[in-house]
Amino acid sequence: MGNAVSAAIAIVLGVGGVLVLFWGLNAAVERLPKQQEEMLKPYVFVGPSLAIVGLFLLYPSILTVWFSFQTNVGTPAQEFTLDNYVYLFTDGALHSALINNLLWIIVVPAGAVAIGLLVAVLADRLKPTAEKISKALIFLPMAISFVGASTIWLFIYAWRPPGVEQFGLLMAIAELFGRVPAEPILQMTQFRLNNFALMAVMIWLQAGFAMVLLSAAIKNVPEDTIEAARIDGASEIQIFWRVTVPQIKSTIVVVGTTILILVLKIFDVPRVMTSGDFDTNVIANIYYDQAFTFGNRGRASVVVVALIFMTLPFMYLNIKRFREQEANR
Amino acid sequence: MSAQTTAPPEEELEREALKPSKDEGDSASWGARLTLALVCIIFTIPTLGLLISSFRPREDIISSGWWTVFTGNVNFSLDNYTAVLDEGMGTAFANSLAVAVPATVIPILAAAFAAYAFAWMDFRGREFLFVIFVGLLVVPLQVAFVPLTQLFNAVGIQSDFLKLWLAHTGFGMPLAVYILRNYIGSLPREVIESAKVDGANHFATFWRLIMPLSVPALAAYAIFQFLWTWNDYLVALIFMTGGEEVVTVTLAELVGSRGQDWHLLTAGAFISMTVPLIVFFALQRFFVRGLTAGSVKG
Incomplete structure (x- = not known):
């Protein structure tokens, strides 16, 4: 039951939040001079999706490549190594x-x-x-x-x-x-x-x-x-x-x-x-x-x-x- | 498939996909009929056997084959279902719904805005940015798990549900933008232009015109994403660490710990399949469309 309530809240907040975000950003760029408005608006529409894939897919991909050259990832002893590649090939x-x-x-x-x-x-x-x-x-x-x-x-x-x-x-x-x-x-x-x-x-x-x-x-x-x-x-x-x-x-x-x-x-x-x-x-x-x-x-x-x-x-x-x-x- | 088709042919595709051909057909030889019947039987028997077994008592399942019910060995009850619901499958079912519904609804709107911009607005870097989405369609999700675990810890996100909603939103986004952009891009130019002539700005055009016109594509994506998140095992396994479980995880655990308890496994598997099967039978048309459009998902 609690789950159903929190799921319902998530939907309302998620969808409502996205709407408010777009509406707010849109209203903000509309206050700008016409030329700048036309220039910025596409990025307002594309921005949130791009930020999401950037955070959830692009940034992790780069981090993964970086981690593949590290030992003790996530600990203070983290440092450069090629051991992982030795592991991969042997x-x-x-x-x-x-x-x-x-x-x-x-x-x-x-x-x-x-x-x-x-x-x-x-x-x-x-x-x-x-x-x-x-x-x-x-x-x-x-x-x-x-x-x-x-x-x-x-x-x-x-x-x-x-x-x-x-x-x-x-x-x-x-x-x-x-x-x-x-x-x-x-x-x-x-x-x-x-x-x-x-x-x-x-x-x-x-x-x-x-x-x-x-x-x-x-x-x-x-x-x-x-x-x-x-x-x-x-x-x-x-x-x-x-x-x-x-x-x-x-x-x-x-x-x-x-x-x-x-x-x-x-x-x-x-x-x-x-x-x-x-x-x-x-x-x-x-x-x-x-x-x-x-x-x-x-x-x-x-x-x-x-x-x-x-x-x-x-x-x-x-x-x-x-x-x-x-x-x- | 969609990689080569824009929305209208795709729509045709989907309309024809599960429908019989226009010419009356019926030119099959008996050999062809027999082969097809055999394939259909082989494909159906696994599910049928599971369904029949789920109603048989524990002792019956492991002492005789399920096919013996056809020779009079009938002793059906719902006991297995009550038993497996008590083993956590009931809670897991509710959890799966609580994961899948928001994880389906939340990405759609953001994706639709982006899709509209990619289809109908001119801006620098438009093609480059869209190519990023196309490229990300096949990126293995495994890239994200370790970095995201660290990120969620660093930001202090405690709720397993929130983690899953966010993760599925991120993972589903490239496909959502891709499908919706293909569809929205194929809407007739005159419709968009006429809205502009009437003085509507982009926001109004999008909200009052594009969204209602895009309902078929939105529905197709929603069904595809819902089944994807409902049937997901790996993402839930990694991010649900606080004791809650979804149906796939509960079922996999039952297989691991109670592998010989077929009365629980058969009923549990069937409970996990109910929602996808209902979606499948009720919305086959849309499901096929989501599938044809989503065939490059990674």
């Missing part, structure tokens, strides 16, 4: 996690795009109602939190020793074939198999997103290009690969990279399902442990610096695409 556990991250960013975007594409293409040929229902079913996991999804899949993967009745769906199917493994799937470290079991959760979550965007792109493919190929005697599969896919390539790239950026920072799923044990650790989890379990902020910062480096190409691509789009306006 630590075995961190490198094992990096390999996992690499697998994640290859497998999950590919899997989600493949399933999304499959559903988008097949559902397109159904009657409207059937199409709508099948799309909604694939899309529904999108609304579920990563923690909720992890719980759902822990239940799917639930394992009991061979001979005992299985209540987890996957092991029950294995039991049908008389092949219940001697250990739970999430502990199978051979070929990092357990990592793929975690990735399946993320593919399940993201396929709907891929489907929605790809489906819209497919519907925008001009019908006459497909007709022409059909008249030329192309099979449906040839039409798909040679006519449809080339025309939706840019959407495939956007969807793939969006999921890739999300997966690069994957944290919740391994954290909840395995705690990063059994060779399933990922860099975002190492970051969390360094920063908040071991309190080693220098090491935590160097891990984030590595993450920032990995996102830089995508930042560049986004900005480039934005510029092109502006040029076409």
